[in-house]
Amino acid sequence: MGISTKFMGYNIKSPIVVGSCGLTSNIETLKKIEQAGAGAVILKSLFEEQITQEMNVNVKVYSASFSGYPEAYHYIEEHTKGEVISKYIKLIKDAKSNLSIPVIASVNCITASEWLPFVKMAEEAGADGIELNMFILPSDISLSHEDVERFYEDIVHIIKRATSLPISLKISYYFSSLTRFAQKISWLGISNLNIFNRFYQSDINIDTFDTFPVNIKSSHDELYNTIRWTAIISPEIRCSLTAGNGVHKADDIIKLLLAGADTVQVVSALYDEGLNFIVEANNKLESWMKEKNFTSISQFRGKMAVKKNKDASAFYRVQFMRYYSGIE
Numbered sequence: 001m002g003i004s005t006k007f008m009g010y011n012i013k014s015p016i017v018v019g020s021c022g023l024t025s026n027i028e029t030l031k032k033i034e035q036a037g038a039g040a041v042i043l044k045s046l047f048e049e050q051i052t053q054e055m056n057v058n059v060k061v062y063s064a065s066f067s068g069y070p071e072a073y074h075y076i077e078e079h080t081k082g083e084v085i086s087k088y089i090k091l092i093k094d095a096k097s098n099l100s101i102p103v104i105a106s107v108n109c110i111t112a113s114e115w116l117p118f119v120k121m122a123e124e125a126g127a128d129g130i131e132l133n134m135f136i137l138p139s140d141i142s143l144s145h146e147d148v149e150r151f152y153e154d155i156v157h158i159i160k161r162a163t164s165l166p167i168s169l170k171i172s173y174y175f176s177s178l179t180r181f182a183q184k185i186s187w188l189g190i191s192n193l194n195i196f197n198r199f200y201q202s203d204i205n206i207d208t209f210d211t212f213p214v215n216i217k218s219s220h221d222e223l224y225n226t227i228r229w230t231a232i233i234s235p236e237i238r239c240s241l242t243a244g245n246g247v248h249k250a251d252d253i254i255k256l257l258l259a260g261a262d263t264v265q266v267v268s269a270l271y272d273e274g275l276n277f278i279v280e281a282n283n284k285l286e287s288w289m290k291e292k293n294f295t296s297i298s299q300f301r302g303k304m305a306v307k308k309n310k311d312a313s314a315f316y317r318v319q320f321m322r323y324y325s326g327i328e
């Protein structure tokens with residue numbers, strides 16, 4: 001009771017889940033995250049790209065000594081991959097021996113077959129679940145929306161067969177029919193859907209004709225998109241829902257629970273405000289529940305989701321007609 005809830009089949013003491021990021025790749029910070037009162041943590045993702053980059057460095061360093069040995073490249077590839085994965089497995093083991101909240105491993109999946117052995121190793125290392133951080137930019141003109149969706153479905157099928165761990169799928173909003181896709185993927189036996197991931201964005205330097213990264217962290221303005229889709233998707237899916245992207249104030253946690261999230265993911269606010277944000281958000285949630293006479297989250301979760309609240313039909317509204325916005 002109180003602010004406890006469920007996440008990927010586990011009872012957790014707070015609906016705040018610290019999302020995958022640099023903060024969750026360090027054991028000392030992970031301990032502080034638990035002390036601050038987070039309900040669960042998702043470790044920094046292991047990226048296929050990261051392995052390839054380190055492999056390229058190793059190939060450069062060792063190529064002189066291996067020249068003339070055609071099997072050398074394969075050796076370096078396997079060795080590098082093994083090293084990167086071993087480091088990650090150590091992080092899982094350290095996290096599990098130091099924390100009592102659920103620890104979810106995260107993998108950036110592009111090809112499922114690459115990750116099957118890793119998923120097994122993560123399970124053996126004690127991870128409480130796997131989050132698939134999946135995204136392909138739907139930019140390939142030869143791919144239909146069915147092709148793009150099948151890519152997600154196939155990976156979920158394959159990973160599900162390889163592990164008995166609960167699976168969370170983290171997605172973006174780049175789907176032509178987001179609600180239908182969310183529903184379809186939730187029927188494939190995932191435990192949790194995490195909306196939304198955030199992506200690298202580039203700006204253009206008009207003097208040097210270079211590109212450079214912008215908006216690494218979210219801003220509070222992004223919350224409203226998350227509230228809308230949480231209110232629309234939450235009544236339609238058959239698994240639990242984690243909502244995030246734009247959470248920067250303690251009240252935002254309450255808003256996303258009202259919109260139908262089971263748990264709320266926080267990352268950028270922790271970079272900006274420090275881990276005390278978790279303490280303040282939990283306190284705010286408790287005091288708000290007391291003021292409104294709620295003794296458990298289930299009493300109000302989804303109260304503002306579409307289909308449950310007439311006023312929530314506002315989340316379907318998209319055009320700025322004067323009648324609604326008050327501005328011509």
Ligand SMILES: Cc1cc2nc3c(=O)[nH]c(=O)nc-3n(C[C@H](O)[C@H](O)[C@H](O)COP(=O)(O)O)c2cc1C
Binds near residue numbers: 019020021216218
């Ligand atoms: C510095 C940084 C690193 C991140 N690294 C990852 C990552 O490795 N894997 C992942 O799934 N998401 C990653 N994310 C995305 C976050 O987990 C989260 O989905 C996103 O930032 C939206 O939440 P927020 O508004 O609370 O920041 C990262 C975000 C930031 C700001």
